[in-house]
Amino acid sequence: MADPNSYLITSPIYYVNAQPHVGHAYTTVLTDIIARRQRLNGLSVLLTTGTDEHGAKVAEVARGQKKTPKRFVDEQAELFKIAWQALGISYDDFIRTTEPRHEQAVELFLRQLKASGAVYEGVYEGLYCTGCEAFVDPGDLQDGLCPFHNRVPETVKEKNWFFQLSKYRDELVKRITNDKIIITPEVRKREVLSFLARGLKDISISRENQPWGIPLPFDPKQTVYVWVDALINYLTVAGFGADKAKQAAYWPAACHIIGKDILRFHCVIWPALLLAVGLEPPRQIFVHGFFTVDGQKMSKTLGNVIAPEDLVAKFGPEGARYVLVRHITPGEDTDIGLDKFSETYNAELKNGVGNLFARVLKLAQKTEGFVISVPEKHTATDLIRQSWASYHQAFNNFNLAAALEQTQRLVAWSNRSVDSEKPWTINRPDELAQVLAPILEVLRHIGLQLLPFTPRTAGTILKHLGVKLPANWLPSQFAAFEQWTPGVILATPATEHLFS
Numbered sequence: 001m002a003d004p005n006s007y008l009i010t011s012p013i014y015y016v017n018a019q020p021h022v023g024h025a026y027t028t029v030l031t032d033i034i035a036r037r038q039r040l041n042g043l044s045v046l047l048t049t050g051t052d053e054h055g056a057k058v059a060e061v062a063r064g065q066k067k068t069p070k071r072f073v074d075e076q077a078e079l080f081k082i083a084w085q086a087l088g089i090s091y092d093d094f095i096r097t098t099e100p101r102h103e104q105a106v107e108l109f110l111r112q113l114k115a116s117g118a119v120y121e122g123v124y125e126g127l128y129c130t131g132c133e134a135f136v137d138p139g140d141l142q143d144g145l146c147p148f149h150n151r152v153p154e155t156v157k158e159k160n161w162f163f164q165l166s167k168y169r170d171e172l173v174k175r176i177t178n179d180k181i182i183i184t185p186e187v188r189k190r191e192v193l194s195f196l197a198r199g200l201k202d203i204s205i206s207r208e209n210q211p212w213g214i215p216l217p218f219d220p221k222q223t224v225y226v227w228v229d230a231l232i233n234y235l236t237v238a239g240f241g242a243d244k245a246k247q248a249a250y251w252p253a254a255c256h257i258i259g260k261d262i263l264r265f266h267c268v269i270w271p272a273l274l275l276a277v278g279l280e281p282p283r284q285i286f287v288h289g290f291f292t293v294d295g296q297k298m299s300k301t302l303g304n305v306i307a308p309e310d311l312v313a314k315f316g317p318e319g320a321r322y323v324l325v326r327h328i329t330p331g332e333d334t335d336i337g338l339d340k341f342s343e344t345y346n347a348e349l350k351n352g353v354g355n356l357f358a359r360v361l362k363l364a365q366k367t368e369g370f371v372i373s374v375p376e377k378h379t380a381t382d383l384i385r386q387s388w389a390s391y392h393q394a395f396n397n398f399n400l401a402a403a404l405e406q407t408q409r410l411v412a413w414s415n416r417s418v419d420s421e422k423p424w425t426i427n428r429p430d431e432l433a434q435v436l437a438p439i440l441e442v443l444r445h446i447g448l449q450l451l452p453f454t455p456r457t458a459g460t461i462l463k464h465l466g467v468k469l470p471a472n473w474l475p476s477q478f479a480a481f482e483q484w485t486p487g488v489i490l491a492t493p494a495t496e497h498l499f500s
């Protein structure tokens with residue numbers, strides 16, 4: 001059992017055959033925001049991301065660029081690190097599947113799997129889509145093509161090692177039904193259960209003639225199937241086979257964040273593999289929908305791929321984080337576009353939070369000594385309480401768009417309040433302080449709610465309100481922040497750099 005104060009949260013590890021795009025960025029930002037909130041909630045968070053570097057697909061692209069796979073993956077992994085740095089991703093570990101620590105973990109895992117008696121030798125005869133890096137069922141094809149990659153899968157016949165996936169079906173149904181493995185949102189849980197109800201086939205866990213991979217420890221002429229290799233990354237980062245105390249604290253993983261395209265790997269194959277070696281499956285898997293861009297699937301051929309750096313260039317790192325998570329509702333696909341992002345950015349950040357902050361602080365400076373105390377009960381007390389309750393509930397459902405809706409409710413209230421109270425007409429500092437107090441207090445809560453989303457901006461707001469911040473905005477002081485403390489302005493604000 002993992003330590004209840006420890007929280008291992010993971011993003012998928014991304015294939016390095018392509019450049020990072022807005023879809024990858026969405027998953028990673030979402031994971032980061034949840035991790036930041038859990039840190040603020042006082043948990044000892046281990047946030048991991050990384051790159052999936054083996055397999056036929058990566059080898060194929062490296063060959064196309066006339067590079068060795070090693071050189072190619074080294075270059076590509078850097079691009080992901082750069083993108084995540086630009087977006088302020090607070091990862092604690094970045095795992096690459098070509099690292100020795102991972103190769104060792106995979107080797108150990110496969111030895112244990114073999115020892116469990118759940119693997120056997122056989123011949124795979126059928127289809128393989130290199131795009132998916134998956135063995136595909138003829139029934140899943142559309143007009144003979146893989147529906148995800150629009151390409152004809154290869155027909156392969158090779159010696160493989162198989163894993164008795166079918167043996168774990170009943171146990172998986174039980175654990176998923178009674179939420180021992182929580183799959184969120186509900187619609188994805190139902191999808192997995194109906195897939196399980198149709199029965200499971202055993203799966204191949206190795207490849208012959210696929211040299212860009214980790215050799216199978218008990219048959220080194222074969223390499224480990226890239227998906228098995230990739231899934232084990234979650235154990236590597238938890239210290240599997242290398243650091244007992246770390247593994248005891250962080251395993252089972254608290255939460256895997258994934259897109260709906262990799263549901264079966266995470267909700268069926270992964271838990272079954274873990275059960276086979278006697279390890280606990282992850283506690284929770286959150287599955288998000290997909291982005292389309294202006295109504296179309298993002299693709300190189302259509303030329304509509306949005307890169308994370310395009311977003312950062314247009315909206316800054318924090319604006320990019322905000323607009324990315326503001327549109328997706330769990331369980332649904334979302335159509336996005338730069339125009340939509342600009343609209344949100346302008347309405348909610350620049351003219352919303354940014355303007356409000358600049359406007360109110362300028363007025364507050366007219367109060368004597370810049371010290372304002374907020375009474376225990378004021379016009380926004382109930383609003384603040386309700387807004388936090390809904391904010392937390394939204395977060396618990398991974399609905400970050402709904403959480404931000406609550407923050408925007410506070411922004412709207414404050415703007416209305418400023419418009420109706422007309423504080424700029426008040427000359428007496430004590431009277432002005434009284435009128436501004438609830439507005440400043442709401443602003444403080446806006447800052448607190450924004451901490452996981454736009455940490456630097458939120459920190460700036462709070463600092464200018466005289467609210468003490470943890471050293472790096474991250475540590476575990478969320479509860480303390482929420483407790484009542486009178487709002488006191490200690491510094492003269494510099495607001496120009498906020499969302500502009």
Ligand code: MSP
Binds near residue numbers: 012259261
């Ligand atoms: N390497 C595997 C994952 C292994 S995890 C043990 C893989 N990589 S991937 O590069 O294809 O990235 C997959 C993830 O990127 C998806 O699960 C999803 O989270 C995200 N997205 C990729 N395209 C996306 C959209 N168009 N929209 C939203 N998310 C998208 O699969």
